[in-house]
Amino acid sequence: MKILGIDPGLDRTGWAVVTNNSAKQPVLLASGLIHTPAKMPLEKRLAAIYDELTEIILQHSPTEAAIEEVFFSKRADTQANTTHARGVILLACEKQNLKINGYNPKIIKKTVSGNGLAQKPQMQRMVQLMLRLDSVLKPDDTADAAAAALCHLRLGPYNELMKKTQEKMRCLRISAGK
Numbered sequence: 001m002k003i004l005g006i007d008p009g010l011d012r013t014g015w016a017v018v019t020n021n022s023a024k025q026p027v028l029l030a031s032g033l034i035h036t037p038a039k040m041p042l043e044k045r046l047a048a049i050y051d052e053l054t055e056i057i058l059q060h061s062p063t064e065a066a067i068e069e070v071f072f073s074k075r076a077d078t079q080a081n082t083t084h085a086r087g088v089i090l091l092a093c094e095k096q097n098l099k100i101n102g103y104n105p106k107i108i109k110k111t112v113s114g115n116g117l118a119q120k121p122q123m124q125r126m127v128q129l130m131l132r133l134d135s136v137l138k139p140d141d142t143a144d145a146a147a148a149a150l151c152h153l154r155l156g157p158y159n160e161l162m163k164k165t166q167e168k169m170r171c172l173r174i175s176a177g178k
Helices: 042-060 076-095 105-113 120-131 140-175
Strands: 002-007 012-020 026-035 064-068 099-103
Touching (some): 002 042, 012 140, 026 042, 026 120, 076 099, 099 105, 120 140
Parallel strands (some): 002 064
């Protein structure tokens, strides 16, 4: 399973491609940042994110995407811009037939660090340790994207099993006439 982790943002969208090696240890294959200038019109910024992300997907051929969900912040303008960016990110992933998985930031933090309230430096360090990197991933948007991918590497198989189990239970209820 090759995962494209994405930390959405209008100004800075972090991305990281992570997979498991033969020993089932996570490996960082590539990472980076999509940056759009603040003076660029919104529609051009969104198009740039879409185009760059599509190119990343074509270059690295991930099978699934793990995208951080938008959380409610005190700044409505920042939240709206992030929501716009996340929309074109979802569109790019869908158009390239990736299986899309969204994760709440607290779930990502809990899964990667064991603490749903972990701060940026702790998350960067845990990503560094899990991927056996010489230094922390920078900028933090890239580390956040890698954390989303790592979260999905851990939770994805469990989520699939739960979906299959729920579907079997639904079929059993239907066949039992309930």
